[in-house]
Amino acid sequence: MKFGISYSTPYYGTDPEKLVAFARLAEECGFESIYVPEHIVLYPGAKVGAFEIPAALPYLDPLDCLSFIAAATERILLGTGVLLLPYHHPVILAKRLATVDVLSGGRMRLLTVGLGALPGEAEALGVDFATRGRRADEAIAVLRLLWSGGEEGVRHTGEFFAFSNLVSYPKPHQIANLPIHVGGSSAPAARRAGRLGDGYFPGGRPDPAQWELVRTTAIATGRDPDALEYTRTAPIDLSPDRLAALTREGVTRIVVNTPATTVEQQRRDLTDFARRFGL
Template structure:
């Protein structure tokens, strides 16, 4: 099992020294990866389900933040989740490759989602109803640009069209970056099976979702056994709960802590590390 840790700037703060210290602490404690969330804009009354999001929460740009903490030596960098339909893939391909190059090949846990706030899509000029198709095409464009050579690549789709584009630098010693798909819906599970390198539903999804991912991958001519399965948990995760997740096919657990002080975070991350022998 691999273990990641999430860092939520809305709750832990945006102090740059604290962000770096947290990332270094996670690395020292043996965590494989660190994840950051994304909201591009918020507004009064924005809700996810029945939860109303306080509009002044300070969400840092996850890629800029990950680039900043890439001064760590080993920990992999992830997003949970990047709102893919709200990014132009030509620009995003460059940004992701840049972070990967600067980190020595550690921008390897990109997790993308569709976004749940119609007002956020409207502010960016994206049709909320088409964001799923837009995300699918964006994944194709990212991979096309990363794999393309000096002769350039072309694409003509529903949302993006270009001719003979050349995008350098490439990801560090790779022709593409893994793309994990987030979301607990059946369409998200099918997207992960068709297009993803992994699935990260978050929360406590129906175990049948992973079966749907694997079945869709097989139907698409892909090997389901090559896909990673990531789930969330709290820092007090028990060995018994970990055994249950392992039995469900989970390959990575991303934990979070409610502690906001670095001293308390150090204690909780250290205890976790000792509990599971990281």
């Protein structure tokens, strides 16, 4: 089992010293990875289900945040949980992700993408909320095309993006394409992970049947389901029994979070977790 940790800037704040201290602590404790979330814009009344998101929550840009973390650490892998893919142009995003990967020495390896759940956020960015799933699918194809293309250039003609003879450098560090994990606790997200993803990260409290849907979709599209990673969230007080249950479900990575907002309590929580599971 691999273990990651999430750093929620809306909850922990945007103090750069605290961010660096947290990332270094996670690395010191043996965590494999650190994840940060994304919202590009919020607005009064924005809701995910019945939960209204306070409009003033401070979401740092995830890739800028991960670049900052990379500069202050040496080993820990960098992840998004999740990056809202339909709201990014893939030509620009390919460059930004490859740049972080190169400058971090190959640590931008846990990109997790989602669709976004706020219609007002999509509207503000000029994206049709109803077609954002198809837009994300095409963006994944464009990212991989640009990363794998050579000096002769690549072309693409799709529903949302079109270009001819584009050359995008730098490439990801020592691999052809960065892994792309698919986030979302829905059947369409599970199917997208099976068709297109390198892994699945449902978050929240997903239906265990969704992982089986990922696997059956992968098989139906001629992909190897055993090559896909399965990431789930858990609280910092995760018990060995619960970990064993998640392992039996096929989970390959656990991303935990701590409610602590002080550096001292965060250190206690992460250190206790690391000792409990022998990180």
